[in-house]
Amino acid sequence: MIVGSTKENTTLEKRISITPDSAKNIISLGLKVCIEKNYASHLGIQDDEFKNIGVEIKNSSTEVFTSSNLITKVNCPSEEEITILKENTILVGMLNPSKNKNQIHKIIHKKIKPFSLELLPRITRAQSMDVLSSQSNLAGYRAVVDCVAEFEKAVPMMMTAAGTVPAAKVLVIGAGVAGLQAIATAKRLGAIVSATDVRSASKEQVESLGGKFLTVEQSEDMETAGGYAKEASDDYKQKQADMMKEALKKNDIIICTALIPGKPAPRILTEDLVKLLKPGSLIYDLASEQGGNSAFSEPGKINTINGIKVIGVKSLMNSLPLTASSLYAKNLFSFIRNLYSKEKKDFNINLEDEIIEKSLIKKV
Helix, strand or coil, X not given: CEEEECCCCCCCCCCCCCCHHHHHHHHHXXXXXXXXXXXXXXXXXXXXXXXXXXCEEECCHHHHHHHCCEEECCCCCCHHHHHHCCCCCEEEECCXXXXXXXXXXXXXXXXXXXXXXXXXXXXXXXXXXXXXXXXHHHHHHHHHHHHHHHCCCCCCCEEECCEEECCCEEEEECCCHHHHHHHHHHHHCCCEEEEECCCCCHHHHHHHCXXXXXXXXXXXXXXXCCCCECCCCHHHHHXXXXXXXXXXXXXXXXXXXXXXXXXXXXXXXCHHHHCCCCCCCEEEECCHHHCCCECCCCCCCEEEECCEEEEXXXXXXXXXXXXXXXXXXXXXXXXXXXXXXXXXXXXXXCCCCHHHHHHECCCC
């Protein structure tokens, strides 16, 4: 059985789904691996690094698609790639089924079995495959690094002979994996950090990292059975806006990370709320590609409103492609190891396995 991978469109996506280390691990399962020529050369990883561990180098993506039983990707295949994929191939990647319905429909119609790793259940056995967590962790870190670069003041408190420079105040909206990493990174840099989340269970996590948790009084349960945030009611949104009015006046940097799986990002900062910030403040919106948590947020752009920078993030992992690829490839290997049966020497799509059942896209 052969696991194959082709180059992504590097103008949009610099990550790769198989690294030399993960290829070595896949081969150790008894599988073969093939990749397209110059697969990772844009990251400084040459074909010889793959050849030396037994990976076969194909001259074109078509050769990889037609000779492989399982294809790994970072993103959903393009229309052109779908036409080349052969029937009964297994496809594994971050396919984003809510955004790529037309492509997924064509993939299923071709009798290709698509597994989207964003759909993995939040269970202990799936932690090593959790692409959302591995990539979000990096996103939270990078968000703070980018904010510090754009913020035109010092972040930590500094005591000098000329006077004291106060520490910057950072508010993190959404205390999932990205938010928690942003809190930890901002604290390490000396900022005063607070955070808010619709899930009351996140309070303890925020406080364990040294952040102050801002609470919205509520009676409804805002957490799904899978541990994700769910969409808030109108009453909750109003209470949240009232709380934000006071918090925004006091903070210098706002990092937005709130997402709802399968839906557009919740709009938390309205135009009026944004304008409450002090001139020189900035908003960094990690959710901009999903619609944005903040008004004035556009993917890949920095908009300045009344002296306030609103930074819309686009393809953030392209700024950390080597680290992001390494983690993603490890997630993929764990998934492939669970899918492959050494005894049968075949991929075993056992729908009684919760990991396989939840991540397989059966219809759109």
